[in-house]
Amino acid sequence: MRWTNYILLLVIGVIWGSQFFFVKIVVDDIQPLTLAAYKALFGAATLGILSLFVKDRPSHNQPKTSKKQWLSYFWIALLEAVIPFFLIGWGQQRISSSLSSILMGTIPIFTILLTAIFVPKEKINALKWISVLCGFIGLLILIAPDISFTSVSHDIYRILAILGAAFSFAGSLILINRLPSISPLIAMRNVLLIAAVLLIPLAFIFESPMEVILSYSQWLALVILGVFHAGIVYMLYNLLINKSGPIFASLNNYLVPLVGVILGMLFLHEHLTLTDQISLIIILVSLGIGGINFRKRKST
Secondary structure (H helix, E strand, O other): OOHHHHHHHHHHHHHHHOHHHHHHHHOOOOOHHHHHHHHHHHHHHHHHHHHOOOOOOOOOOOHHHHHHHHHHHHHHHHHHHHHHHHHHHHHOOOOOHHHHHHHHOOHHHHHHHHHHHHOOOOOOOHHHHHHHHHHHHHHHHHHHHHOOHHHHHHHHHHHHHHHHHHHHHHHHHHHHHOOOOOOHHHHHHHHHHHHHHHHHHHHHHHOOHHHOOOOHHHHHHHHHHHHHHHHHHHHHHHHHHHHHOHHHHHOHHHHHHHHHHHHHHHHOOOOOOHHHHHHHHHHHHHHHHHHHHHHHHHHO
């Protein structure tokens, strides 16, 4: 087992674990498309600057292959950034971060289903199903008690939006796994650049991005969302997918709410309840099972 993959998974979980907090800071004062455009733009700029210091292997692909690569980048940008950025921004205007975490926890389930359909060479054995479902059960145990289900029925369209974002993310995982061998930094720079090119005009057509008024703390939150939650984390995510496959990489969604609980314990002096401890054990077991599958994948 390569522990670097678990370290990557943990780092991604920590970064994305704070995403909902930063979105909540700005979501009331910025519209969804504008928020998505800023995230993609700041993320692309971050990876663009980093790419100046990284030498990628020279490509000897023919022009036809290059066009296919850009077409792949386009679809990944659509599924990984354009659609989910908008849906999450719109959905979180009325949906709590706890409920959002559970809904986003369906990504591994969608991923394993899409993998079974579109990647027939990838063997979906019983352990992979157990890993994904076990993690989702742990997520439900952790967060479900904090959800007010009286409000859920009034926000069904927001719930469907978050689920749509989860499905979109799962689809992008399959496409990222099919990318040719290329630096994750370069690949995700291209993806976020395309996403920004698509989102900026949409923001101007349907919203009023020039009229956005944010405080200094909100601008800081927006920059953090773009630099870390769109730029750096996408590069790491692509790297993890290349190393361990889309199903294992998708398990980071079970770490996201767990990271929030642990950070609360460390910095806010909150106590782990018995339910939290049970959830922690179940999620760790699911990650361990995922690691077993990773070893088998590498050995074949």
